[in-house]
Amino acid sequence: MKRAVLCHCWGGYPNFIWYPYFKSKLEEAEAGIQVDIPLMPDTDHPVFQNWLTSFSEAVGEVSEDQILIGHSLGCATVLRFLESLNRNQKVGGVVMVAGFLDDRGDAEINSFFKRDFNFETIALRSLRFVSIHSDNDPSLKPNYFKHSHIFLSKLKSKIVVIPDGGHFSMADNCFELPEVVDEVLNLVKCIRDA
Numbered sequence: 001m002k003r004a005v006l007c008h009c010w011g012g013y014p015n016f017i018w019y020p021y022f023k024s025k026l027e028e029a030e031a032g033i034q035v036d037i038p039l040m041p042d043t044d045h046p047v048f049q050n051w052l053t054s055f056s057e058a059v060g061e062v063s064e065d066q067i068l069i070g071h072s073l074g075c076a077t078v079l080r081f082l083e084s085l086n087r088n089q090k091v092g093g094v095v096m097v098a099g100f101l102d103d104r105g106d107a108e109i110n111s112f113f114k115r116d117f118n119f120e121t122i123a124l125r126s127l128r129f130v131s132i133h134s135d136n137d138p139s140l141k142p143n144y145f146k147h148s149h150i151f152l153s154k155l156k157s158k159i160v161v162i163p164d165g166g167h168f169s170m171a172d173n174c175f176e177l178p179e180v181v182d183e184v185l186n187l188v189k190c191i192r193d194a
Contacts, residue, residue, distance in 0.1 A: 002033040002092075002188050004067045005059050007051075007074030009098075009169065010109065011044050017170055018177040022069075025181045033188065040077070048111035051077045052084065062089040064127060067187050069180065072139070072167065075099030076112045082125040083118050093128040093187035096157070097180055098137055098167050100147045119154035128190060129157035130183045134165030158183075 004026060008016060014037040023035040038058035041050045055077050059066065068091055070078035075096040082094070103113045123129075131151040137144055151157035160179055166172030 002065050002067070002191065004033060004035045004069060004184055005055075006035070006037045006069040006071070007055050007077045008037060008040060008043070009072035009074055010046055012071065012074075013039055013043060018168065018174050018180070019071075021176045022180055025178070026184055029181065029185055040074075046073060046109060046112070048077075048080070048114075051112075052080055055081055056084070062091060064090055064092045064191060066091045067093045067095065067184055067191075068126075069095045069097065069184065070099060071097040072099070072169070073109060073112065076101070079117055079122055080112070082122045085125045087124075089125065091126050092191040093130070093184075094126045095130045095132065095180060095183050095187070096151065097132045097177070098134070098139065098169075099131060099151070100140060101150060104139065119150075123155050126155075127194075128187055129155040130160065130187070131157045132160045132162065132168075132179055132183065134162050134168065136164055137167050138171075139167045 019037050023037060026033060026035050036058060041054050062085060068078045078094060101117060103110045131148045133148050135144055148159050152159055162179055168174045168177055
């Protein structure tokens with residue numbers, strides 16, 4: 001059985017913004033896929049080690065039949081999870097939505113970014129990467145494309161730009177995000193055809 005596990009954003013929860021849409025559309029479109037959106041601990045005051053432990057438990061046994069999705073701070077959690085895997089562990093794909101690679105000056109999330117990401121290891125722990133971002137994300141000003149360029153150069157990530165999408169959050173009234181569903185379905189097809 002194929003499985004998608006989504007790590008929500010800072011302050012998020014399983015039924016937040018576009019997550020229920022994502023789950024229902026993906027399960028409708030792809031019979032036999034299981035979609036899990038675990039609640040990260042203390043979501044309003046995230047602590048990296050607690051999020052990593054919780055996400056690791058939610059993912060369970062790692063396999064190439066799994067696709068991991070991160071939104072905002074959830075992307076850092078997914079990347080750190082990949083860093084923690086053993087050499088012989090690999091997932092089928094990763095989709096990063098509005099991902100970023102530093103604390104953007106916010107001490108509350110500094111625990112996620114105390115050390116640089118080991119992209120060499122991360123690249124070996126997933127068959128494919130996709131980065132979805134907007135051209136007007138207020139969280140990534142002034143350089144909207146900085147993080148996606150890093151994903152492209154370090155992970156050979158596919159880049160998807162959504163005009164005027166903001167941070168795909170409550171502030172943007174983002175309750176549907178079909179591009180994420182489409183990219184996960186593309187990854188499922190790639191896994192099936194491999």
